[in-house]
Structures are given as structure tokens and as C-alpha cells.
Amino acid sequence: MRERDAYANLALPAMLSRRRVSGRDAALATELTYGACRAQGLLDAIITECSARDLSDVDPLLLDALRLGTYQLLRTRIPAHAAVAATVDLVRGQVGSKLAGFANAVLRRVGEHDEQHWIERIAPDRDTDPVGHLALRYAHPRWIAQSFSDALATTGEELEAALAADDARPAVHLAARPGEISADELAAITGGDPAPYSPYGVHLDPGSGDPGELEPVQEGFAAVQDEGSQLTALAMAGAELDGTDTRWLDLCAGPGGKAKLLGSLITLDGGTLDAVEQAEHRAELVEKSTEGLSVNVHVADGRSPGLTGGFDRVLVDAPCTGLGALRRRPEARWRRDPADVPGLARLQRELLLSAIELTRPGGVVAYVVCSPHLPETEGVVADVVRRTGVGTLDARQHFPGVPALGPGPHVQLWPHRHGTDAMFCALLRV
Ligand SMILES: C[S@@+](CC[C@H](N)C(=O)[O-])C[C@H]1O[C@@H](n2cnc3c(N)ncnc32)[C@H](O)[C@@H]1O
Numbered sequence: 232m233r234e235r236d237a238y239a240n241l242a243l244p245a246m247l248s249r250r251r252v253s254g255r256d257a258a259l260a261t262e263l264t265y266g267a268c269r270a271q272g273l274l275d276a277i278i279t280e281c282s283a284r285d286l287s288d289v290d291p292l293l294l295d296a297l298r299l300g301t302y303q304l305l306r307t308r309i310p311a312h313a314a315v316a317a318t319v320d321l322v323r324g325q326v327g328s329k330l331a332g333f334a335n336a337v338l339r340r341v342g343e344h345d346e347q348h349w350i351e352r353i354a355p356d357r358d359t360d361p362v363g364h365l366a367l368r369y370a371h372p373r374w375i376a377q378s379f380s381d382a383l384a385t386t387g388e389e390l391e392a393a394l395a396a397d398d399a400r401p402a403v404h405l406a407a408r409p410g411e412i413s414a415d416e417l418a419a420i421t422g423g424d425p426a427p428y429s430p431y432g433v434h435l436d437p438g439s440g441d442p443g444e445l446e447p448v449q450e451g452f453a454a455v456q457d458e459g460s461q462l463t464a465l466a467m468a469g470a471e472l473d474g475t476d477t478r479w480l481d482l483c484a485g486p487g488g489k490a491k492l493l494g495s496l497i498t499l500d501g502g503t504l505d506a507v508e509q510a511e512h513r514a515e516l517v518e519k520s521t522e523g524l525s526v527n528v529h530v531a532d533g534r535s536p537g538l539t540g541g542f543d544r545v546l547v548d549a550p551c552t553g554l555g556a557l558r559r560r561p562e563a564r565w566r567r568d569p570a571d572v573p574g575l576a577r578l579q580r581e582l583l584l585s586a587i588e589l590t591r592p593g594g595v596v597a598y599v600v601c602s603p604h605l606p607e608t609e610g611v612v613a614d615v616v617r618r619t620g621v622g623t624l625d626a627r628q629h630f631p632g633v634p635a636l637g638p639g640p641h642v643q644l645w646p647h648r649h650g651t652d653a654m655f656c657a658l659l660r661v
Contacts, residue, residue: 232268232562233295239268239561244441258438267295267302268561269398273370274298277305277349281340284333293326293334300338305346315339361386369394374569375554382603382643389647396647401558403435403442404651406456406488409495417453421445428633428649429461431492454520456488457556459644459651460601464489466629466642467546467597468496470658474593477502480542482533482586483549485513487520489599493546494524502543505529507536534578534585544595545586549579551600551607555653558646572606579611587619590661595624598657603643608655612641615659622660629658 232239243264247257267274278297279286286294300318303309315338322334344352355363365386366376371394379397380390404426407417414425418433421442426432433453435442447453468479479497484490484506494504504526508514514530521528529536533547552575557564579600586596598615600607616623627636635648641657 232264233291236566239265240559262307263299263302265400265561266306267298269564270302270306270370271298271562271565272372273350273367274301274305276353276367277301277341278337280349280353281337290326290330293322293330296322296325297334297337300334301341304338304342305349311342315342362390365391365394369398371397371564372567375557375564375567378554378604381605382608383645392647393645396645397558397653399558399646400437401646402437402650403439404456404458404461405433405435405442405445405448405453406461406492407431407433407447408452408454408491410499411495412447412452417447420447421453426458426461428630428651429458429465431465432458432461434458434650451520451522454488454491456492457559457601457652457654459555459649459654460488461492462630462633462644462651463548463597463599463642463654463656464492464546466626466656466658467544467595467599468493469629470544470595470597470624470626472543472593472595474543475591476500476543478542478544479504480538480545480586480589481506482536482545482547482582482589484508484517484528485510487513487517489546489548490517490526491520491524494521494526498525503527505538505542507531507533507538509533534581536585536589538589540589541591542589542594543591544597545590546597546599547579547582547586548599549575549582549607549611551575551579551602552604553601554604555601555644555655559652572604576606576611579607580615583611583615584619587615587621587659587661592661594661596621596659596661598659600655601652603645603653603655608643608657609641612657612659624658624660626656626658630656 296318303314319331319335323331350368354367357364362376362380366373379393380386383389407414418425423433423435426434442455481490485508490506497504506517506528509532511530517528583598590596623640625640626642627639644651644654
């Protein structure tokens, strides 16, 4: 992951299958890889405390091995002597015998205490710097912990719950394709449970294997999709509307999760969904996921897609930092850069303005991001509402049965409150 900037959830399964690692060995390799990637900042802070050298002077391969060893010592039940011996062997084989002694010394020091002790010793004081303390404890970069704190308007217990939930391995969610299979049928076939809020959702256990192998997914009757994503698409489809309701638009459609759900619904109702995606390879994924549905895919920039306006409903599922879906990508939190936010917020504003342009008077625009970061959520919507004078709907009404939606009018979902990714949704009336 470090060398190639690869995604753990894509690179590791491919590597395991190439090397024919399966069963319990594959499960252990996955636990160690995902765990060490996810906890990297915390592991590095502890390794720094136990090392005479600055981490920037430590050979990158050696540092990887130390992270794996520290993870085993602090977060698994692998006996300490085995974790140290295996890591030292790894260093000897991969980095060289000269550094094996250094690795041994660092890991022995790490193993003198448990994780709790190390956190108490190195984390900022909870009373004077609660965000810094919780960021370290739950292995999040400080700016992301601060962003969650700002969105929740707390530095207390709920921030802790949010960071803890974001640090846990999530359940896989499936969406049943409307008109083809019900959530109950899908749950029965896959051994999952019907989701609490989405009428199309099913939850699988975190360790239940590759969902892409499930028959209903292979046959296109179901897709892997976070329940929060399903709920935002359903809010767009369900918002009250007078007049015609046959032309829908998805302005940022790749890879096609929401387009599949919306396309299924509008096809059942005899209308059409236009799906715009800028990246050609992602547009191809939209084509694939909406095969057989009344969906037209366009490779275009959503800011000027060249389509005839007058749409009844438009979804802007804008590109964003993805801070709301970090739990699904082990390494992601350490790769995000706050310097990306202003550029993304500008693009989000431009896409939302374009969506409003393309919507008929009285039509509905849904603005969605998988992030709780205020400059990408409330900030973008407030700015566009002020500039255009469009109306704001109470989005909470279109998340039926979902508790703890706050003061509105926009909806922010959270892993610790709803078991979903932290999706944001605003509904606007043109
Ligand atoms: C958050 S993802 C959309 C996820 C999708 N709606 C789904 O449910 O599967 C944002 C998408 O917007 C695309 N994108 C980025 N800039 C764009 C632009 N200017 N116009 C259209 N699409 C764009 C990205 O390539 C990415 O596929």
C-alpha cells in the first residue's frame, strides 16, 4: 500500500489469491494488513516513543515491519514472543540482519505495556485537548477528528462514539434491485439481515466473505451499497413534487450505485434516468450496473453536460473527501489532505449550480456527499441557496423511520448513530 499508493481492499485480495493464501491464513493476513493500515498514526506514535531514532530516519520497509509487529502486540491475541520473533525474522529476511537487533529492541519495549497504557502516556491531555486526545486514541488524523467534532458540535462523548465507530470494521450492505427481488428474499438467500431503514437494504456480517461472489450480486439483482447511500437516493426519489415526474438526472453517476437504484425505480414508473459521468472508465461501470434499465449514460462534465434542461429530479452525488466512508477503506484516513478541500468545495458548488440550471421550476435537486465535513456539506448548500434563492426542503421527512436526524433541514447520517456511512443530504426546490 505504501509503495504503490494502492487501496488495501483491492490490492490485498488480489495478492492473497495470486499466492494461494486462503482460510485462516488469509483472514490473519487481512486482519494484520487492514489493522496496521487503519491504525498507522497511532502505531507510529508508539513506535516513536520506543525508538531512539526519528521515524523519518527509519528504512520504510523496516517501519512497515515495526507497524505490523506493534499491531500484533497491541491489538491481537498473538503471544508477544511470537509477534516479536516473526517480525524480527521478517526484518532479517527483507531488510537485513543488521537491523534485526533494532527491531527486536523496539518491539520488546512496545510489548512492555498494553495499548491503553501507551495512549495514556503519549496522547494529549483529554481535558485540555479533547480532540487531540481522541484523535490519537482512535487513530485518526487530528484534522479529521476536528472535522467530526465541528459537524457534531461536541468534543465529548458523542465525538468519542463517532471516532470509535469509524475505527471499527463495518458490515457489508447490499441493495436489492427494486422490481426484481425483495430485501427479505435477498436476506434469506445471502444469510444476511434486512436493513433497519432502507426497504431495499440487507446487512451482511463483516467477515462473511467476498460479496461480489454472491449469486444475486453476480446476476445483477443486488449490489454492494452502503445503506446510507440507498437512503439518500430514495430521499431524492421520494421528495414531494407537483406535476410531471418522468425525467430524472444523476449528474455524478460513476460507478453507478445510485444510478442502479434510481434507474430501477424510474423504469418501473415508465420514465428515464440520464446518468452523467466525467471519467470514461467509470461511465462504463454505470453502463454495466444499469444494463436493461431505462438509463442513458453520458460521458460529460456535469458542469456543462450539454443536455436539454427541464429535469423533474436531479441528484448531485458530488466528488468529495470521502471522510464519511473512511471505515470502508483502511488506509484512506492517512491519505486525505485538508489542502484538497477548497478545490473540491468549488467543484461541488459548480456542480450544484449546474444541477439547479438543469431542473424545471418546481423540480427537486438532491445534493449528496459521503462526508460530514462542513465546508463540503452545509457550506456548499448555504452558499448556493444564497446565490440562487432556491428553496430548502426538510430532508428529514424523506428518511422515514430514521432516528436522531438533528435539527434539520439537511440530513447528516453517522456510523455511530445509524450504522451507515456518514452521508450528507440536502433537498432543494427550484
Ligand atoms: C461520489 S462519486 C459518485 C458515486 C455514484 N453516484 C454512486 O452512487 O455510485 C462522484 C463521481 O463524480 C465523478 N466526477 C468528478 N467530477 C465530475 C464532473 N465535473 N462531472 C461529472 N462527474 C464528475 C467522479 O468521477 C465520480 O465518479
